[in-house]
Amino acid sequence: MSSQFYNQNATQLAEQYLSADFEKVHAAWLHLLQPLLQKPQCRMLDIGAGAGRDALYLAQHGQDVEVYAVEPAQMLAELGARHTKDYAVHWLEDSLPELERITSKEISFDLILLSAVWMHIPEGQRPRAIRKLANLLKPGGQLVISLRHGQGEVELKERGMYQVCADTLKQLATQVGLQCILCTELQTDELNRADVHWQTVVLRLPDDGSGSFSLIRHVALNDGKSATHKLALMRVLLRIADGHPGAVIRREDNRVILPAGLVALYWCHQYKDLIDYYELYQTPNKSPNMGFMKADGWHLLTHLNATDYRVGNLFVGDDALALHKTLSHAVQNIRNMPCKYITFPNTEQCVFELASQVVRAKDTLFLDFESLCQWGEFSLPEHVWTALNRFACWIEPVLVSEWAKTMASYRGNAIHLEQQPYIFSQALNWLDPKRTTTEVRQRVTDMAEEGDAIHCVWTQRSLQQGFDVDHCMPFSRWPNNDLWNLLPSTPKANNEKRDRLPSNIRLHHAGEHIRHWWQQAWETEQESVLSQRFFAEANLALPGLGVGNRSIDDLFAALLLQRGRLRELQQLQEW
Template sequence: MTGNIQFYNDNARHVAQQYLSKFFEEIHAGVLAYVTPVLNKADARILDIGAGAGRDAKYLAEQGQSQNVSVTAVEPAKLLADIGKQHTQNLNVNWLEDSLPALAQVTRQEVSFDLILLSAVWMHIPESDRARSIRKLANLLKPGGKLVISLRHSQTEHTADSRKMYAVCADELKQLAKKVGLFTVSESQRENDKLGREEVSWQTVVFQLPDDGSGAFPFIRHVATNDGKSATHKLALLRVLLRIADGHPGAVLRRESSLHGDRVILPAGLVALYWCHQYKDLIDKHQLFQTPNKSPNMGFMKPNGWHKLTHRTAADYRIGHMFSGDDAIALHKTLSDALSNIKGMPCKYITLPNSEQGVFEVASKQVRAKDSIFLDLTTLTQWGEFSLPEHIWLAFNRYACWIEPVLVSEWVNTMLSYKGNARYQTVEKHYVLQQALNWLEPKRSTIEIRQRFEQLQQQQTQYCVWTAKTLKQKYNIDHCMPFARWPNNDLWNLLPADSQVNHQKSDRLPSEKKLKDAKERMLHWWQSAWLDDSALEMDESSVFLINSQRQRFFAEANIALPGLKTDNSSVDDLFEALVMHRGRLKEMQQLREW
């Protein structure tokens, strides 16, 4: 779409003047019946693709202001978008420089939308990109969400050449939409151009997503509950991917198009790391058998890798942790062995229904062991790439709170079927297996932060991030995003709070207003606790520690929150990603707000 982007940049002011000469209600009169209910829905999200000078985005944001409706405006022509940003200033509109068919920037946000509007865009998409584009749009819709596409007919040869336009057809569009699970709600007759161009006419088609549109959820459930399992490998892989999708949406390296649909690419080393994380306590601590064999040992547990790390705990196998010396060399070997096991077992045997086509793919690389390893996205990408279908990733992402209990329950039942676990057959002992499958241990989560708080408290007054109240003896360390609903013990998610306020908040999600009101205090805590050494008199070892903490702080945040770059070091960008993630959690889990 480079050619038409250049046209809109070169003619930005003229085009903007044209677009802004008409009102939203005039241009989109035929679809107001579908747009208005979204504007009256609390916290609705709208995606405006090809937002131009911001006419539509402004209307949508203004009309939805009382319901906290947010608008994401996508415009690939930078100069035109700059005008749009001015036009929508001080409104709840987030501008992104992006375009179909990839919509890479939008997709990185890991959010879905109640309404997607493509006004005067479809004719810019060549036929070869249209199937992928409609699939991408369907994946971005919430269940029940509407997709509104306007079609421009009868463009002249001149405009087709200068703006890179292509012929469009409503029937072709409806067929493409049907293939990705969308059904047609409305199709208008052709109407005259509102700008008076005789050679141009317009038609609008409205689609809706009835459910997740992919069959991903029943497929996951089938693998978890019905698929043959001679070991817990399949359950382990599903749970690893679930935990990454739910807890680390920032882990996605990119999306790719394939013959079988778009795929999500993850660092293979991250999949291997979390594979080891969940098996670590099950086998080393609880001695639970994961196969029908006579030994609890599994194929990836080698003498020069896994068994040299028996003194480590599952908590060490996490983003932001550093291994050195012999432990680092053993971890390199362990991750390589784990990835080989993943590739040769669950990835080989999890296939599409009635097919030998594998669902998950591993493009692994050999990694030379070193005596130091810091666990972040950059490091874990060295082991290669792991890919899965985008619609399955989205199902993990959106339905994690429903899928997790299914996987855990089935894993417990599978372990109970093995002779090696016979001592747990009585019902009263089943809880041991449930506890062994806990992903994180909350009791240990706040010790480190309390120690840091009390160290800083000796040097300067500390405040509650939610109320600005001075904190003295009685205080709590609060999970900003409630641990009970989203288990995360990262440094950025743990904040000092007044004990009474923390009790009032409980496991509720802070409202967007509360979060934004607390921004300056949160940023101050992050800076003073983990990022800033300028105000402290420290020796060389203390400087090394604060640098390590800074590295860990951003490593954890950049993988846990959507839309951040791998090398992000901006707390302002981190906070914006946190606000967006708050909205995701509220939407996906229907959490109570505080």
């Protein structure tokens, strides 16, 4: 799209756009919009929002609607922001096909509107654009695209327009799993331009996704398994997608790029207790040893447990040297085993790619985003990442069940099957919630002994007479034990909240007290190591934060986004 033309003519174009009535312009699909406007906690995205006519209508007429407006022309966007300033419209300077800023927020939409935008996208970029848009839709979400027919030569050149075709658009949509639910005939132009006609295409993302479920199901249930490698990698990626939306290095060519070191860390995390504590075989072979278990790495760390392998932890001395080598061995094993043998159905094309780098072992290793990038880059298809991100709570039980059955089928595990038939599922628990809760409890106790006044973040009552540590985002639905997610609470408030998700209103009311607790407990010079860990955990776990973020306010804004994601994906009961 030629932003220069739209910036130079912003005032004139804004006046022109605002002169057209929304309901007349979009009359063909208005019947599909009305149910969405009544939907609770509905999120809508207006791409190419111009002067804000459509964004304003959506914000004005929705009962509980959050509107995001994307406009690449800065001058137009400024006029649009002024036009919508009294309503909940979030403006972003972004553009197709990248949509980097809106994608980095890791949120999805009930409605995406492209009004008079598609003709600005070159034909060669349209497949990528439609895939990007499909990945931003919620299951059942609708994508509305208006097509302009009748571009003159001057407009084609000055305004960066290209020819459009509804049939071609529908074919592209089918390839990414979208269904066409409406395609209108050509309609006259509301601005009375005789040579311009419009056509509306409405696409929907089915609730079963865009084909990713069939691939994940194939790997989990049908794909051949000489060991548990494939299930392990799928679960690692699911846990990262669900728990670390901030781990994405970048997105390119419809793929998501992650730190290879993070994939390796989670690989070691989930195998650690299975092998060292429960002594469960992970292959049908008689040897319990796997390819990444080496004498100079894995076998020097038997004194550790799975929860030591987590973002934000610091290793020094021999442990750091051994963990460096363990992660390097894990990267090699992941690249040579599951990455090599997980392919798209009926093809030899690998689904996952790992470009590894040699890392020299050092006697200090702090597990944060920067250090985990040293081992190279791991990439996966964006649509697979999206499916894992949105449907983790439904996919993980399938992976865990199949993994347990696979281990039970191995000869080396026969004795466990006879004596402890439930050990396989028990051993696959991802985290021990007690460990970090105890750590935070000790922090509260130490602060109280130093004379600091500690209050419940929910009720603001003093905690001198006893306290609980509450998972702000409920652990049973989103297993996260990061420092930012653990908050001091009265036992009564914690008991009332239980496994419910704090409502948007309650979280806003508690915002000042949560931020104060974070600053009081973790953002202090005396606790610099804990402060580093606090931000390292949060920046990976919460959406939209930069790697080097040190802002408590930005962290809380990201917490609100994560609350919204969990609410819409899991339909959790609110408190």
